[in-house]
Amino acid sequence: GAGVSQSPSNKVTEKGKDVELRCDPISGHTALYWYRQSLGQGLEFLIYFQGNSAPDKSGLPSDRFSAERTGGSVSTLTIQRTQQEDSAVYLCASSSLGARETQYFGPGTRLLVL
Amino acid sequence: QKEVEQNSGPLSVPEGAIASLNCTYSDRGSQSFFWYRQYSGKSPELIMFIYSNGDKEDGRFTAQLNKASQYVSLLIRDSQPSDSATYLCAVENYGGSQGNLIFGKGTKLSVKP
Numbered sequence: 001g002a003g004v005s006q007s008p009s010n011k012v013t014e015k016g017k018d019v020e021l022r023c024d025p026i027s028g029h030t031a032l033y034w035y036r037q038s039l040g041q042g043l044e045f046l047i048y049f050q051g052n053s054a055p056d057k058s059g060l061p062s063d064r065f066s067a068e069r070t071g072g073s074v075s076t077l078t079i080q081r082t083q084q085e086d087s088a089v090y091l092c093a094s095s096s097l098g099a100r101e102t103q104y105f106g107p108g109t110r111l112l113v114l
Numbered sequence: 115q116k117e118v119e120q121n122s123g124p125l126s127v128p129e130g131a132i133a134s135l136n137c138t139y140s141d142r143g144s145q146s147f148f149w150y151r152q153y154s155g156k157s158p159e160l161i162m163f164i165y166s167n168g169d170k171e172d173g174r175f176t177a178q179l180n181k182a183s184q185y186v187s188l189l190i191r192d193s194q195p196s197d198s199a200t201y202l203c204a205v206e207n208y209g210g211s212q213g214n215l216i217f218g219k220g221t222k223l224s225v226k227p
């Protein structure tokens with residue numbers, strides 16, 4: 001169907017609050033990725049889900065960050081006790097095993113922690 | 115630590131010229147290579163992928179791959195101001211963690227009218 005969707009598109013929160021970011025991958029894609037991109041910087045890998053396998057959490061910057069993927073589709077990235085340095089664009093991507101790992105990105109969520 | 119290296123730029127070319135974007139990678143086992151374009155404030159979008167040594171052409175874009183030299187490039191012919199963006203090279207993360215692609219930090223291209 002449609003491409004990868006993310007919500008909200010923008011989020012402003014106060015330091016110390018928790019936030020949840022949502023990603024809806026392309027239908028049928030088994031792999032889902034979360035990245036973070038600070039202003040003018042490259043993509044920072046956060047976490048990777050592949051089918052029913054245990055997620056690769058090796059990129060999560062601290063234990064304040066967690067993610068889950070329910071039913072092999074929608075994913076939620078949660079940041080607890082947000083800090084100002086968490087301000088960035090959070091990008092979600094999905095891919096299909098049959099497509100040689102081509103990743104398709106959503107529009108991102110712009111997070112600003114005041 | 116697997117790495118994908120790109121010159122950060124900015125690379126400035128006049129309109130109508132050929133823009134050449136280069137990328138080197140450290141993992142000899144990688145088999146798939148991708149170029150993404152990212153406009154300012156937007157998310158990356160796939161331009162091309164290449165799997166075999168040699169050239170692959172798609173319109174004004176040509177991807178070139180040399181696995182022996184661990185080098186992949188993107189040529190943009192007849193560059194247009196609308197091509198001004200950051201170009202990300204991505205390489206298959208063969209047998210590794212952190213997902214299936216390793217991204218370079220990108221080269222910023224500016225096409226001057």
